[in-house]
Amino acid sequence: MSTTIGGYLAKRLTQIGVDHHFAVAGDYNLVLLDQLLAQDGLEQVYCCNELNCGFAAEGYARAKGAACAVVTFSVGALSAINALGGAHAENLPVILVSGAPNTNDHGTGRILHHTLGTSDYGYQFEMVRHVTVAAERLFSAEDAPAKIDHVIERALALSKPVYLEIPCNVADLECPEPGPIEALLPRKPACNTTLDQAVAATLSFLEKREQVVILVGSKLRAAHGLDAAVKLAERLGCAVTIMAAAKGFFPEDHPGYRGVYWGNVSSPGAEALIDNADAILCLGPVFNDYSTVGWEAWPRGEKIVLVNPDDVVVAGTNFGGVDLRSFVTALSEQAPRRPLSADNSTLSLPVSAPLPAEARLTNDEMMRQIGALVTADTTLTAETGDSWFNAVRLHLPAKARVELEMQWGHIGWSVPSAFGNATGSPERQHIVMVGDGSFQLTAQEVAQMIRYELPVIIFLINNRGYVIEIKIHDGPYNYIQNWDYAGLINVFNASEGHGLGLRANTAGELAEAIGKARQNRRGPTLIECTLDREDCTDDLVRWGQEVAKTNARPPVTN
Numbered sequence: 428m429s430t431t432i433g434g435y436l437a438k439r440l441t442q443i444g445v446d447h448h449f450a451v452a453g454d455y456n457l458v459l460l461d462q463l464l465a466q467d468g469l470e471q472v473y474c475c476n477e478l479n480c481g482f483a484a485e486g487y488a489r490a491k492g493a494a495c496a497v498v499t500f501s502v503g504a505l506s507a508i509n510a511l512g513g514a515h516a517e518n519l520p521v522i523l524v525s526g527a528p529n530t531n532d533h534g535t536g537r538i539l540h541h542t543l544g545t546s547d548y549g550y551q552f553e554m555v556r557h558v559t560v561a562a563e564r565l566f567s568a569e570d571a572p573a574k575i576d577h578v579i580e581r582a583l584a585l586s587k588p589v590y591l592e593i594p595c596n597v598a599d600l601e602c603p604e605p606g607p608i609e610a611l612l613p614r615k616p617a618c619n620t621t622l623d624q625a626v627a628a629t630l631s632f633l634e635k636r637e638q639v640v641i642l643v644g645s646k647l648r649a650a651h652g653l654d655a656a657v658k659l660a661e662r663l664g665c666a667v668t669i670m671a672a673a674k675g676f677f678p679e680d681h682p683g684y685r686g687v688y689w690g691n692v693s694s695p696g697a698e699a700l701i702d703n704a705d706a707i708l709c710l711g712p713v714f715n716d717y718s719t720v721g722w723e724a725w726p727r728g729e730k731i732v733l734v735n736p737d738d739v740v741v742a743g744t745n746f747g748g749v750d751l752r753s754f755v756t757a758l759s760e761q762a763p764r765r766p767l768s769a770d771n772s773t774l775s776l777p778v779s780a781p782l783p784a785e786a787r788l789t790n791d792e793m794m795r796q797i798g799a800l801v802t803a804d805t806t807l808t809a810e811t812g813d814s815w816f817n818a819v820r821l822h823l824p825a826k827a828r829v830e831l832e833m834q835w836g837h838i839g840w841s842v843p844s845a846f847g848n849a850t851g852s853p854e855r856q857h858i859v860m861v862g863d864g865s866f867q868l869t870a871q872e873v874a875q876m877i878r879y880e881l882p883v884i885i886f887l888i889n890n891r892g893y894v895i896e897i898k899i900h901d902g903p904y905n906y907i908q909n910w911d912y913a914g915l916i917n918v919f920n921a922s923e924g925h926g927l928g929l930r931a932n933t934a935g936e937l938a939e940a941i942g943k944a945r946q947n948r949r950g951p952t953l954i955e956c957t958l959d960r961e962d963c964t965d966d967l968v969r970w971g972q973e974v975a976k977t978n979a980r981p982p983v984t985n
């Protein structure tokens with residue numbers, strides 16, 4: 428039995444659970460798109476531009492575990508590379524496929540359209556290698572299956588993006604049908620010796636420790652460790668705090684849950700818990716300048732067990748080649764059971780009283796009403812900006828999901844990512860919180876939510892500017908042209924769309940808009956929430972001051 432190279436890729440995508448792929452057409456990829464369209468069980472979904480296409484795939488991977496974006500050469504791929512950087516930073520297996528020039532043009536010295544105007548067409552491949560863990564260029568049918576399998580296997584094994592370049596005259600060449608998919612799926616580690624030693628070292632480390640705390644980090648999901656972390660918390664009976672970028676990665680109704688650890692913007696009591704602990708098990712953390720609030724909140728030293736996706740460090744001793752899920756699972760099975768020492772009934776939850784309907788809308792009232800919307804079936808995508816701090820402060824019901832991009836932090840990511848996430852998980856309720864500044868970068872992807880009739884509820888927080896930047900360091904560059912954000916939906920609807928654009932200036936208008944949004948099942952509802960610029964979270968103000976101090980450190984002169 429044979430297929431084509433595009434058909435081989437299409438079959439592999441469906442075998443790894445990718446039922447949709449995102450695309451922007453270009454003459455270098457049209458034949459490939461035809462091959463992908465021919466695959467049963469694989470839907471082709473279109474985006475307005477290649478940056479959004481990459482972010483839509485990134486969001487889809489959050490829902491489905493992997494994703495694919497197909498773009499044209501150079502003018503398309505160079506935009507998508509930014510989104511691939513985001514997928515790399517956020518540990519998401521996105522497969523970027525780029526069409527490419529006809530193989531007969533290589534080495535001719537000819538100048539091709541969409542290129543830099545030179546005869547070397549290899550620059551894109553060189554660029555993309557910096558943001559992927561595997562990259563392949565196809566030139567013939569003979570080695571195409573092996574190269575396609577290689578990049579897919581690497582994407583799944585490392586939960587990172589990969590790249591495939593398919594020339595326009597190669598996509599429909601004949602090749603054998605794919606073999607068994609098992610060869611590409613992540614395999615359990617063969618060697619247990621190091622694992623056993625890491626567990627033994629941790630057990631003896633814990634023997635002498637009384638104040639044990641688990642700190643959940645943002646790599647835990649990519650390392651497939653969410654369930655194991657709950658089992659470990661139950662075994663140790665200990666308190667559990669989460670890092671902001673890991674919001675939703677530990678059930679907040681669990682008795683051990685004790686809020687967000689984020690330095691001086693931690694949940695009440697969480698910072699003291701970490702500071703007073705004599706053992707901190709850090710599961711998949713990312714300690715960067717933002718998550719440590721300018722390097723101030725960075726647990727280190729002999730009381731730390733650092734559990735990374737592929738290695739464990741016990742009080743400074745490194746155990747390489749130990750995967751996080753196996754380690755946490757083994758520890759949860761072998762650690763002496765301890766009684767529940769933490770009780771999150773003391774967890775103080777900021778709940779503001781409802782405002783009268785005619786009252787001017789405030790940030791607290793907006794979050795009170797959004798919080799009431801969140802259920803176990805909700806996926807909340809929260810954008811860079813005060814939306815980070817608002818989302819992190821929410822108290823989540825079990826199984827509710829929060830999607831953040833706190834490592835890459837590309838403003839505008841949330842709209843296309845939520846489009847992809849909603850495409851991959853239509854059974855969930857999708858909510859987006861996005862500021863006016865961020866929205867202006869990728870707004871057009873709301874039109875695709877209209878096209879595909881996705882009932883995403885978008886809370887557009889119009890506070891007239893880049894407030895997160897204003898709180899770090901103000902200047903004229905933080906103020907933007909205002910849009911009629913609610914009115915934009917009519918533009919995107921044209922004559923046949925079911926999008927809804929509403930504005931909420933008061934508490935009552937917001938409540939009414941949310942009611943209408945919940946009824947609108949045939950398209951997105953954008954609710955423009957107008958807030959005073961100064962009405963932002965205290966957390967943002969404190970965090971912004973710390974970040975500004977960190978950025979202002981004078982060069983260290985030796």
Ligand SMILES: Cc1ncc(Cn2nnc(CCOP(=O)(O)OP(=O)(O)O)c2C)c(N)n1
Nearest residue numbers: 812813837838862863864865892893894895
């Ligand atoms: C692609 C990209 N370009 C610039 C930035 C820097 N930046 N980070 N946050 C912002 C402003 C966000 O403003 P909004 O979305 O309105 O959010 P708020 O803080 O709620 O006002 C910028 C301009 C960024 N993070 N990503």
Ligand SMILES: [Mg+2]
Nearest residue numbers: 862863864892
């Ligand atoms: Mg803003």
